[in-house]
Amino acid sequence: MNQNAIEVKGLVKSFGKAAILKGVNLTVPSGTIFALLGPNGAGKTTLIHILSTLTKLDEGSVKVAGFDVESEQKEVKRSISLTGQFAAVDELLTGAENLRMMCRLSGLSTDDANSRTRELLRQFDLEDAADKRAKAYSGGMRRRLDLAISLVTHRPVLFLDEPTTGLDTISRRTLWEMILGLKQQGITVFLTTQYLEEADELADEIAVIHGGRIVASGTADELKSRVGGEVIELRNSQDELIGTYPTSGGLADVRQVLNSAAHAFHPDTKITIRKPSMDDVFLALTSTATKEASIS
Amino acid sequence: MNSAKAVQKSPSLLTTNLVFIGRSLRHSLRNVESLLMAILLPIFLMLLFTYVFGGAIDTTGQYVTYVVPGIILLCAGFGSSSTAIDVATDMTNGIIDRFRTMPIRAVSVVTGHVVASVARNMLATCIVIGVALLLGFQPEAGLSDWLFALGLVVLFILTYTWLFAAIGLVTGSPAAAGGYGFVLLFLPYLSSAFVPTNTMPSWLQGFANHQPITPVIEALRALLIGGPIGNNGWIALLWCAGILLLSLIWCAVAFRMRAGRR
Known part of the structure; x- marks a missing residue:
């Protein structure tokens, strides 16, 4: 088995005059979860469309499961599965029919398709809804069906484009568990997300993309430390933000901040300690990226 | 242990097509509005043209016999127009991207819709003929005439359906796809389907006599109720085959533009 499931070097892509990707490099080791x-x-x-053969690349080289996405498309297609941004299930078919159809299109015989369908319905907790039309499914059920469809046959590399966008918290957690379960089966997962929390929860490694470039990559903890530690926020009785202080979160550090705050602010002032949010990461990373760009 | 196979096989083209045909047939049966349309429209049109317009157009009471080929084509036009919407829906809702990342010929998804359309429209054609017989239609056709007539109808439905499939591929949304077919649905009215073309003003006769619907109507009429078929059979076949070929090419190009790699 190839050591790296995905290798991207110097990838450039533009649509007309709009440059979308301006030299992307990344590597995803086999059997890991990678969040973009x-x-x-x-x-x-x-x-994700270039990695899954849907879109041509302009420059650079992209290998998925060891195959070149330009010259070995058929081999790539046999190694991957794509779950798009919008749950692409057939609404007029039932969950079971959706799965059976995709099994047949993946080359399984009718019998194998039936038994695989039953397994997947069980694995993704859709047995009760198996014979209901997908149109009647909730957002979380649709996503689960969508993910199950991606797994009708074993594909070493799975692409998930914003798998939990628009889901409620419980459905999101359920889906996260299922995605983590895929890693246990040795599947490489490449997912995109807008949520730091999601990347934090799932990914072995995260890359932050901004303006067509990877502006930072590393583990969740590495990224957070680049953004800085936690922040103490002070709010007045009208709940308006009146002060923020960076902090390590340690007792001594927090006490020092509070001591100085006690002199300056009203005793009713409310205090919260906040972890860096997605906004903080973006503001920090994208502003440095802009600076670097303006220097070079 | 699950039964997922480590090595991937691609399904045969036949399997791919059969799966997509099965999918589209299920869609047809479950899309209640379009199914009702396919069943009720032939009945309503037959009744409308026989009892409402028929008396004024032809006072001998034999208008039902005259109008059968026209109603068949009118219903086939309406019935196949939903193909544009089916195709446009698949192209816009993301499912096409999944098909395209599978090792299959994704264009088979269009073939599935076309075959389902032919099946729906053959049902509608049978309903037209059945209702017509109840209303006093007296065909003079022998077995071979019937077979030729049905063959011509199938060819006409295929032609219209592929044309609508192409329209579904080039329009941006299902709603737009539904709108563009209007011109095609209007063509039977400007032919010999409902009145002989010599009752029209001369400037219109020129169009009516030389547009594709008229020879198809005349050929069907000759086959079903007797009378000389003349050149109409060949002209009808050439029109249908020509438009079918162009539609297939248009579909292939449009599919590549719409769902190809960019």
């Missing part, structure tokens, strides 16, 4: 984190319009979907 970025705001809307950063190039996440374009990148």
Whole structure:
């Protein structure tokens, strides 16, 4: 088995005059979960479409499961599965029919298709809804069906484009558990997300994409430390933000902040300690990226 | 242990097509509005043209016999127009991307819709003929005439359906796809389907006599109720085959533009 499930070198892509990807490099080791984190319009979907053979690349080289996405498309297609941004299930078919159809299209015989369908319905907790039309499914059920469809046959590499966007918290957690379960089966998962929390929860490694470039990569903890530690926020009785202080979160550090705050602010002032949010990461990383760009 | 196979096989083209045909047939049966349309429209049109317009157009009471080929084509036009919407829906809702990342010929998804359309429209054609017989339609056709007539109807439905499939591929949304077919649905009215073309003003006769619907109507009429078929059979076949070929090419190009790699 290849050591790296995905290798991207110097990837450039533009649509007409709009440059979408401006030289992306990344490597995803086999059997890991990789999260591509970025705001809307950063190039996440374009990148995932190039990796999954849907879109041509302009420059650079991309290998998926050891195969070149330009010259070995058929081999790539046999090694991957893509779950797009919008749950692409057939609404007029039932959950079981959706799965059976995709099993047949993946080359399984009718009997194998039936038994695989039953397994997947059980694995993704859809047995009760198996004979209901997908149109009647909730958002979480649709996503689960979508994920199950991606797994009808074993594919070493799975692409998930914003798998939990628009889901409620419980459905999101359920889906996270299922995605973590895929890693246990040895599947490499490449997912895009707008949520730091999601990347934090799932990914072995995270890359932040902004304006067509990877501006930072590393583990969740590494990224957070680049953004800085926790922040103490002070709010007045009208709940307006009146002060923020960076902190390590340790007792001595917090006490020092509070001591100085006690002199300056009203005793009713409310205090919260906040972890860096997605906004903080973006503001920190994208502003440095802009600076670097303006220097070079 | 699960039964997922480590090595991937691609399904045969036949399997791929059969799976997509099965999918589209299920869609047809479950899309209640379009199914009702396919069943009720032939009945309503037959009744409308026989009892409402028929008396004014032809006072001998034999208008039902005259109008059968026209109603068949009118219903086939309406019935196949939903193909544009089916195709446009698949192209816009993301499912096409999944098909395209599978090792299959993704264009088979269109073939599935076309075959389902032919099946729906053959049902509608049978309903037209059945209702017509109840209303006093007296065909003079022998077995071979019936077979030729049905063959011509199938060819006409295929032609219209592929044309609508192409329209579904080039329009941006299902709603737009539904709108563009209007011109095609209007063509039977400007032919010999409902009145002989010599009752039309001369400037319109020129169009009516030389548009594709008229020879198809005349050929069907000759086959079903007797009378000389003349050149109409060949002209009808050439029109249908020509438009079918162009539609297939248009579909292939449009599919590549719409769902190809960019």
